Amino acid sequence: MNTTNRFKKLLCVAGLSLTAMGAQADLLDDIKDRGEIVIATEARYEPFEMLEDGKIVGYGKDILDEILKDLPGVELKQLDLPFQGILAGLNAKRYDFVATSLMVTQKRLDAYAFTNPIADASLAMLKRKGDDSINSPEDMAGKVAGVQAGSAQLTGVLDYQKAVLEPKGESVKDIKEFTDYNEAYAALASRRVDFVPQAIPNLAPIVKKRPDMFELVQPAFGPTAYYGWAGRKDDDSKRLVEFFNQGLLKLQQNGKLAELQQKWFGFTMELPEGEMPAPQQ
DSSP states (O other), X not given: OOHHHHHHHHHHHHHHHHHHHHHHOOHHHHHHHHTEEEEEEOOEETXXXXXXXXXXXXXXXXXXXXXXXXXXXXXEEEXXXXXXXXXXXXXXXXXXXXXXXXXXXHHHHHHEEEOSOSEEOOEEEEEETTOTTOSSGGGGTXXXXXXXXXXXXXXXXXXXXXXXXXXXXXXXXXXXXXXXXXXXXXXXXXXXXXXXXXXXXXXXXXXXXXTTTEXXXXXXXXXXXXXXXXXXXXXXXXXXXXXXXXXXXXXXXXXXXXXXXXXXXXXXXXXXXXXXXXXXX
């Protein structure tokens, strides 16, 4: 083989290698290359994500900031978006990832790549202070519920109604849907609804802040559930989701996650490490 042909062969091999490397590049590589990650959040979900002086703060934001320390040189662009369209926007690739509190259901798990749990999402009920007609989950029969439109909490109420109330010939009187949970809490205070079903970590701070207005009804109803974050369920997003999973595991093992729970909720939660349990709904 002469020198010219040998050189051409080397160029060909190099070209094939570069092509292979390019084929292996994915969303995480793209984020590193552009120096920016675009994340969608619904900042109306105290104390997970909320606005304070025009900035997104909360338990979820603190977790996000901690995990992104392992992506040096990458800036966070966090969008505050309505919950109802947030997963559709992920499908449309308007952003890289959704870091908002999504209750993990089987339907959602089938469609999206979820992280491991960030918090317990088991459902309890919020009622008005002094409402003696509601003392347990069964007392939602004949009452008006206030929920966020499109939420898993709505599904939780319907499932509980089917499994527990309907066999006794009972049902919830009505379910009113709102854009976000702040509207639902306001409706509860103004007696437009009788109770608001929500995850215990969301309700505990509300009761702590307004003990004159609200009470927590326990025990939790329905199956154990968890909140997680979501990426697209494709090969391009696989390493990005794994990056967040590794970050969450690190925060669990070094105690930082428990520290943030104490900061934002006033208590800590026992969460599975390194896995998202199969949803029970």
